[in-house]
Amino acid sequence: MNKVTNKVLKALRNREEYAFDIVVEEYRELLYGIIYKLLLNKEDTEDVFIIVLQKIWDNADKIKADKEQFKNWIITIAYNRARNFLRDKQTENKVYFDNKELMIEEYKDANSILSSIYLADMQRFMSDEEYRILIYKDIKKMNFSEISKIMDISDKTVKTYYMHAKKIARKYFEGDL
Amino acid sequence: MKVKKIEEKIIESIDVNEVPSVEEIKNRMDFSKHPFKERETKETNVKRKMVFGCLVSSLCTLIICLVCMCVVINHNLGNSSHIEDVLSNDEINTLLLQFEDVNSKPIFYSNAESKYSIYVYECYNKEKNLKEYYYKINFTGQNSIKIYINGTIKLATEEENFGRLLSTEHDCNNQRIEFEVEYKGTKKYYCFTN
Numbered sequence: 001m002n003k004v005t006n007k008v009l010k011a012l013r014n015r016e017e018y019a020f021d022i023v024v025e026e027y028r029e030l031l032y033g034i035i036y037k038l039l040l041n042k043e044d045t046e047d048v049f050i051i052v053l054q055k056i057w058d059n060a061d062k063i064k065a066d067k068e069q070f071k072n073w074i075i076t077i078a079y080n081r082a083r084n085f086l087r088d089k090q091t092e093n094k095v096y097f098d099n100k101e102l103m104i105e106e107y108k109d110a111n112s113i114l115s116s117i118y119l120a121d122m123q124r125f126m127s128d129e130e131y132r133i134l135i136y137k138d139i140k141k142m143n144f145s146e147i148s149k150i151m152d153i154s155d156k157t158v159k160t161y162y163m164h165a166k167k168i169a170r171k172y173f174e175g176d177l
Numbered sequence: 178m179k180v181k182k183i184e185e186k187i188i189e190s191i192d193v194n195e196v197p198s199v200e201e202i203k204n205r206m207d208f209s210k211h212p213f214k215e216r217e218t219k220e221t222n223v224k225r226k227m228v229f230g231c232l233v234s235s236l237c238t239l240i241i242c243l244v245c246m247c248v249v250i251n252h253n254l255g256n257s258s259h260i261e262d263v264l265s266n267d268e269i270n271t272l273l274l275q276f277e278d279v280n281s282k283p284i285f286y287s288n289a290e291s292k293y294s295i296y297v298y299e300c301y302n303k304e305k306n307l308k309e310y311y312y313k314i315n316f317t318g319q320n321s322i323k324i325y326i327n328g329t330i331k332l333a334t335e336e337e338n339f340g341r342l343l344s345t346e347h348d349c350n351n352q353r354i355e356f357e358v359e360y361k362g363t364k365k366y367y368c369f370t371n
Contacts, residue, residue, distance in 0.1 A: 017213040024199045032196045033187035042195060050205050058211060118183040173182060
């Protein structure tokens with residue numbers, strides 16, 4: 001399978017078909033997965049998935065020939081489109097995954113987006129408080145003091161929940177859950 | 178959290194068979210606003226370079242042909258300058274003193290294969306209001322004889338010896354010249370054809 005390289009991205013910018021094929025083949029599963037994690041519905045996911053790819057193609061002339069930047073860009077588009085779709089459906093930004101509320105926040109970078117999606121999957125293994133604190137601390141980069149004010153609990157309690165959430169995350173990564 | 182692991186987890190959590198293929202995606206997308214462009218492959222690149230190369234090569238050939246034509250034309254015209262060289266500057270000046278107009282292009286010259294070469298120059302005598310002719314004969318291997326219209330024969334050497342021009346017949350139309358010259362008691366007849 002051909003890989004996405006800076007040269008391929010330049011060709012995509014030039015709207016060459018072979019470059020489009022390579023890029024779509026490489027990233028389709030990831031983009032589909034991100035969208036599905038938020039929408040949890042196959043039909044909606046497919047619709048938004050095509051919208052995302054259409055947006056990428058229509059703005060191909062703005063592509064920079066940098067693989068990392070390009071990947072961040074397409075992940076952000078996928079996430080934001082899915083988020084907008086949810087908003088338009090008036091779900092009040094609330095999505096439930098295994099009966100746990102999924103926080104659909106506005107993120108500006110791909111790492112935060114991916115982490116938040118990942119966390120949404122991990123959520124079933126931790127309490128609501130642990131999940132929210134993990135989001136506030138690791139994704140939103142808030143300190144314990146700020147989190148304790150938002151959640152109206154003590155600093156010490158915040159730290160306890162956070163440590164426990166990190167343990168679960170470690171186990172999740174290691175495949176022990 | 179390692180991003181790579183997160184990506185893998187996201188993909189693992191979906192049924193990849195559900196993800197549309199590239200062809201299915203292209204069938205559902207709209208390419209009317211931004212159609213695909215032809216890939217510049219090595220082949221198209223080579224073709225483009227070949228066409229460019231042919232054009233440059235044709236242009237060079239054309240330029241060379243034009244230059245050659247100019248050289249040939251110039252050479253043909255230059256024959257006159259070559260012929261003009263047959264008349265030395267002194268001779269030209271002498272003629273100019275005698276005549277108003279000296280056509281330095283010969284109106285007659287003999288075949289190059291002949292042992293002799295003769296050049297006939299047309300001059301205009303203002304006094305007589307006549308066209309007259311200046312003849313210059315070179316004999317290969319022999320002294321050059323220059324015959325002037327006034328019948329004076331002068332050898333190319335420094336020795337000033339004069340012969341006598343007995344008669345001349347000059348037929349430019351038939352490209353023929355005849356001379357009879359008497360030199361040191363000897364008569365000689367010359368006939369030149371072009």
